[in-house]
Amino acid sequence: MPREITYREAVREAMVQAMREDDSVFLMGEDVGVYGGAFGVSRGMVEEFGEDRVVDTPLSEAGFVGLCVGAALMGMRPIAEIQFSDFITHSMDQLVNQAAKLRYMFGGEGRVPVVVRTPGGAGTGAAAQHSQSLEAWFIHVPGLKVVMPSTPYDAKGLLRAALDDPNPVIFYEHKLLYNRKGDVPEEPYRVPLGEAAVSREGEDVTLVAAGLVHRYALEAADSLADEGIEAEVVDLRTLSPMDHEAVARSIQKTGKLVVVEEDVKTAGWGAEVVARIVEGESFYALDRAPARVAGADVPIPYNKNLEAYVRPSPEKVVEAVRSLLNARVGVYSEVYS
């Protein structure tokens, strides 16, 4: 029986079901208890599980993430909630030097099954310190997995898979996705990490996206369909490990690649998508130079108009596809004289 719930509820349901099944799962973070979380994700959980399993912390990301890493090493399955993903900077050492390395350095004897949930992205007028998309940093660290679901269904299934995983997982939610509704089965299920999904089929161009901007890619695909351009949309769902084969399969069909990403363009994860396509056999499937629709290389402005200006949008995606097909992208000036 299909049932519509919000992305926020889907995340909560995954946590609640995991905590009911497994005593070693607990949630820790700022205001996750009585207040129910800054975005209401853990609302009602402290009532069911008590303050020992839904733990309010001081403003101390380095402290409680480190605590979660230690608990994971000792056999617990902690979920740390970072209130805004921008604050993850405080816990970088715990994540990059500890969580990501310990299993390797102990020769596989120790495991760090911690999940760090955190809302990223802009679009809420929350300005430069509460709007960033820093996910590319963690893709650069072997030992960390990075997940970025775009639908309520995937949010629930991927969070369960992340909790099953014996390795640290950074789980990126998006503030603008929390209220979005979608069909989510009530019973527990898993969406495997590292598998992309083709969310729309098309022959003319491949749009690769993840997270909130996956919605933009789908909206752009609808507009493009009105012009007779059939876009295929690939939702990466997991950024690390990245499902390059799924992208390459789509490129084999369309010959054209546009990446849609919310993080800044320079050294963003879209660069990795393009690089993998270009350096492999898939290069020979390309019929146009690939393009990226990404955030501008600036801090997110507070002013609403400026914020919209620097962020990706469905219109920017449509424009990028049009210019790609009009072939003015990647064209060198005439070289012979």
Add this chain to the structure above:
Amino acid sequence: MATELKVPTLGMDMEEATIVRWLVEEGADVKKGDPVLEIDTDKTSFEIEAPADGAIQALRGEQGDILPVGATLAYVTAPGEEIPEPREEAPAEESGDAAGAKRRETSEGHAVPDSEDGRRVRASPAARRAAAEMGVPIESVSGSGPYGRVYLSDVLEMETDAPAEETEPAPIDAARREPLSRIRRLGAERTARSFSEVPHFYLRRDMEADRLVELLERLRSKMDPAPSVTELLVLAVSRTLRDHPRLNGRYAGGELEVHDDVNVRVAVATDEGLVVPVIAKADTLSLRELVPKVKGLVRRAREHELSPEELSGGTFTISNLGMMGIDSFDAIINTPEAAILAVGRFRTVPEWWDGGWVPRRVISATLSVDHRVADGADGARFLADLQSVLSDWELLL
């Protein structure tokens, strides 16, 4: 440093040249100014001279090869000098190679760009792969992208275009075949291209020519050499064109190219085909300057003595077949010019004038216009202004 010999440019619309034959062998000693190579442009053929003293080496291109302006043809080296290495190829091209794109090697082992005319072929990786799989040389595919970039769809189109089976044309009882002269061959290509690519339209009117006839007769006794109809027409047309810059311009990739100079061409029939010399800045020449200039060009055109400069850079053409008894005709535009004026013979026609029929001398004028450059009204205004001059030469004062 070795001295590089390149394909020279001989006119503003010259883009490429065809190699007719090398006049020297690889490694031959040459003196500066020695003719070393004969090439054809779309206007004429001429000899290229050695740029320096020394041994000529690394000759590039064979008979029939088409090379762009600026392409390297050879190097002349003094003793001890070396031929410079060709520039590094872009990595993308290496990849293109891997995909099976064709590439030639010279005897010196220098990599040569993958198209026959020396230009780098622009093609997407997917297009290169598909072409290699189909066994189609990538340079034979006409690209639909910018600068002729070949896309996958262009290659796939070739497959659908290709006939399923080679069908032999039905044999005809040809008495014999003879090679076309170079001029006729080039003319065949140019006119075919113009007639298929340029949207022509034609404006026809009879020009009152009483005053023209009168002027010709008057000047016959006063000037030596006396002006012909064609020369007076060049005078009138070149002055009139100043007020009609569109017809003196040309269509250039979505834009109008305007020319300050009025360089009028005159079509000259020769035993080897049509030759069209240019009277540069015709609008600035007085009749006394113009008449010997045109006569000289026509004479030398018939003797095939014109230099490449005298055959390039025209902006408007006049073709007069009146002396051969033609009433009127429609001419094919001499691309990339915007228009051509075709003129017929003098005829006498009756005209109703003041209650009675009077005889009038007229000549037919047919203006062929490139519709991308000008419209009917533009051409009509030009012909009206030209008529004013022919009826009242003092307007040129």
